[in-house]
Amino acid sequence: MLNFEFQNPVHVLFGKGEIAKLSHLLKNKKKVMITFGGGSIKKNGVYQQVVNALEGISFVEFGGIEPNPRYETLMEAVALAKKEGVDFLLAVGGGSVIDGTKFIAQAICYEGSDPFDVYRKRLPITKAIELGSVLTLSATGSEMNMFTVVTKGKDKLGYGHPLLYPKFSIIDPTVMFSLPKKQVANGIVDAFVHVTEQYLTYPVNTPLQDRIAEGILLTLLEEGPKVMSNLEDYDARANMVWCCTMALNGIIGVGVVHDWATHGIGHELTALQGIDHGRTLAVVLPSLLRVQKDKKKEKLLQFANRVFGINESDENKAIELGIKAMEEFFHSLEVPTTLGDYGLDRSFIEEVKENLRSRQFGALGEHQDIDLEKVGLILEGAL
Amino acid sequence: MLNFEFQNPVHVLFGKGEIAKLSHLLKNKKKVMITFGGGSIKKNGVYQQVVNALEGISFVEFGGIEPNPRYETLMEAVALAKKEGVDFLLAVGGGSVIDGTKFIAQAICYEGSDPFDVYRKRLPITKAIELGSVLTLSATGSEMNMFTVVTKGKDKLGYGHPLLYPKFSIIDPTVMFSLPKKQVANGIVDAFVHVTEQYLTYPVNTPLQDRIAEGILLTLLEEGPKVMSNLEDYDARANMVWCCTMALNGIIGVGVVHDWATHGIGHELTALQGIDHGRTLAVVLPSLLRVQKDKKKEKLLQFANRVFGINESDENKAIELGIKAMEEFFHSLEVPTTLGDYGLDRSFIEEVKENLRSRQFGALGEHQDIDLEKVGLILEGAL
Numbered sequence: 169m170l171n172f173e174f175q176n177p178v179h180v181l182f183g184k185g186e187i188a189k190l191s192h193l194l195k196n197k198k199k200v201m202i203t204f205g206g207g208s209i210k211k212n213g214v215y216q217q218v219v220n221a222l223e224g225i226s227f228v229e230f231g232g233i234e235p236n237p238r239y240e241t242l243m244e245a246v247a248l249a250k251k252e253g254v255d256f257l258l259a260v261g262g263g264s265v266i267d268g269t270k271f272i273a274q275a276i277c278y279e280g281s282d283p284f285d286v287y288r289k290r291l292p293i294t295k296a297i298e299l300g301s302v303l304t305l306s307a308t309g310s311e312m313n314m315f316t317v318v319t320k321g322k323d324k325l326g327y328g329h330p331l332l333y334p335k336f337s338i339i340d341p342t343v344m345f346s347l348p349k350k351q352v353a354n355g356i357v358d359a360f361v362h363v364t365e366q367y368l369t370y371p372v373n374t375p376l377q378d379r380i381a382e383g384i385l386l387t388l389l390e391e392g393p394k395v396m397s398n399l400e401d402y403d404a405r406a407n408m409v410w411c412c413t414m415a416l417n418g419i420i421g422v423g424v425v426h427d428w429a430t431h432g433i434g435h436e437l438t439a440l441q442g443i444d445h446g447r448t449l450a451v452v453l454p455s456l457l458r459v460q461k462d463k464k465k466e467k468l469l470q471f472a473n474r475v476f477g478i479n480e481s482d483e484n485k486a487i488e489l490g491i492k493a494m495e496e497f498f499h500s501l502e503v504p505t506t507l508g509d510y511g512l513d514r515s516f517i518e519e520v521k522e523n524l525r526s527r528q529f530g531a532l533g534e535h536q537d538i539d540l541e542k543v544g545l546i547l548e549g550a551l
Numbered sequence: 552m553l554n555f556e557f558q559n560p561v562h563v564l565f566g567k568g569e570i571a572k573l574s575h576l577l578k579n580k581k582k583v584m585i586t587f588g589g590g591s592i593k594k595n596g597v598y599q600q601v602v603n604a605l606e607g608i609s610f611v612e613f614g615g616i617e618p619n620p621r622y623e624t625l626m627e628a629v630a631l632a633k634k635e636g637v638d639f640l641l642a643v644g645g646g647s648v649i650d651g652t653k654f655i656a657q658a659i660c661y662e663g664s665d666p667f668d669v670y671r672k673r674l675p676i677t678k679a680i681e682l683g684s685v686l687t688l689s690a691t692g693s694e695m696n697m698f699t700v701v702t703k704g705k706d707k708l709g710y711g712h713p714l715l716y717p718k719f720s721i722i723d724p725t726v727m728f729s730l731p732k733k734q735v736a737n738g739i740v741d742a743f744v745h746v747t748e749q750y751l752t753y754p755v756n757t758p759l760q761d762r763i764a765e766g767i768l769l770t771l772l773e774e775g776p777k778v779m780s781n782l783e784d785y786d787a788r789a790n791m792v793w794c795c796t797m798a799l800n801g802i803i804g805v806g807v808v809h810d811w812a813t814h815g816i817g818h819e820l821t822a823l824q825g826i827d828h829g830r831t832l833a834v835v836l837p838s839l840l841r842v843q844k845d846k847k848k849e850k851l852l853q854f855a856n857r858v859f860g861i862n863e864s865d866e867n868k869a870i871e872l873g874i875k876a877m878e879e880f881f882h883s884l885e886v887p888t889t890l891g892d893y894g895l896d897r898s899f900i901e902e903v904k905e906n907l908r909s910r911q912f913g914a915l916g917e918h919q920d921i922d923l924e925k926v927g928l929i930l931e932g933a934l
Contacts, residue, residue: 169565169566169786169789169790169793170566171565171566171568171569172563173562173563173564173565173567174562174563174565175560175561175562175563176561177558178558179556179557179558180555180556180557180558181556182552182554182555182556182557182805182806183552183553183806184552184554184555185554185556248681290735362628368791371788373790374790375770375773375774375790376767376770376771376790376793376794376797377768377772378768379762379763379765379766379767379769380762380763382762383759383762383763383765383766384759384762384765385756387758387759387761387762390758391758403552403756405758406552406554406806407552407756407758409760410552410759410805410806419802422563422565422583422792422793423789
């Protein structure tokens, strides 16, 4: 096991009816800004639940944060928050709204000219205003971590800082019942790949972290289809939703090496083509695992055996069967796994490489060995 | 899944050499009190590592906190801390030292006449001074939770409050290399039973929590014997030690019902006979599972199958085989599983019942159905 530090201070409130506790959680705030996305929360009753719970607490609202939240939109929210003297941000939404709200939290306090420099130059921040979340779409794990991904122009970039942990996150599975199936499926894939980015890496001797990672994958395999066939199955949804949070709250990532190349490449597909985040991962991961299979061999064999029950003595065959079983799982959720499915061809690969080149791209992966050429190979494999 | 709230703010620093970070962690403290046990830390170099790291920080020390820390000893520490104007407690030891230090932390601020009333009457505390820990014996999980158990007279009682979370805990597996085998074995059993108290309960539909619990048990089964056969195997020790922390930091306990009757009864064996905590659990648990096997049936079958690989169609046989396999695991660690092994007979059972009666004992267990009579049955089964 590698040395590590771990601290995750997020207060999670999980289950039906927990939104009502907002009144208690926010009782000492002067002015709250509610941030949200396209407005579905006003149709499905979540907005009303939040507003009811805020009775007596002063608030303003900022809607319209888009999927893959954009700098320009978020800067409007920053201006409003400054004008209104907001002292707490309440993100009511999925990963994009929470990620965007983390950007707002630091941008309000940022003293330079462009708060996106924090993401671009990985500047250490020293201040951020507090935020909390009411999760309406489980996928990214943003509700229980310090990470945020924001897009400016063609750059979709991530950032993380302990000041960006939500003070609390309310996860009520019932508020997700009305989500479209496609978004549910994307969330399952996103969580699945969050696990593989930490688990399918150069092997470190960490059997407990392995078993927890496998536990999340197995639970997604078992509960995911139940949710897809009955969107209002509370237990299945609660279990799936908790997997999404646990996949990226740090617990499975302690003492191990991390990959994150699938995310790095996937972000390009979103930035350049607008493909949903979870869906980009389903395109990149299978090909990446094939390209990296010698280095990841030990873990890929364990993955095939423990997650998909594959008993095959030929190691190459076993690994391929494991990757194929994963692809089939993604297909069963109606999530495609090739660039061709999005009408993209070789010319797109050149576009990705050009975009990376323009950002002085170095390398990705747990060995930092996925250079521009290898990104090309991975995308070729995903055609 | 049941509704739950989860928040664990402890900053864990894990791995070889992490003690040196104390200087940074404590840099703003006015006066630290180092608390420790029988003095082994002065022989094995841990004390010196701590003192080196504290260079420039003012500190006093209080040694002599015994296993199953006693009220009278801890009140001496409280008096010293008050006299010295201590603003931070640094527990350097195992579960007993950390538990005792949590008592000291609240007792310094307690305004009534007897700080043990907090434990006896479960009073909500409103103040405690900050504490941190350098763990020297993995077992109780106290380094990453808010719980504490202290003994006064014949009462060994537990208490928990968020103000009692350590601010940080340093877990360096190498400082545990010099522990006697018996203490290592006790720690493995303690962690094992912490898991079963949360996992082998009336079934709630929580497949992820189940798999994480099973992951800890499987890792203890695999890594425990490696540690016992080579006390200086870093990886095995690190994995075992992390299992102990994860067994009782709240992660596997969310959304499920909890038992804790094995601990409740075990504490009597320690209070009345001085049997090591971990060893009391190995005596009580097998018999408790047999007495409760109808109510715990579903989980006991899963436990037998997933943890011990038992495939047996007769349910009663499968459950018994699982419990027997667990007993054999305890025996392999040279931990006995009957009262007879400690020279105790029926008269002792009466003594336990008398002691419980004197405390107006109600009931234990996830169904609150383990009354005085059932405690007797469980101890009979453990003769």
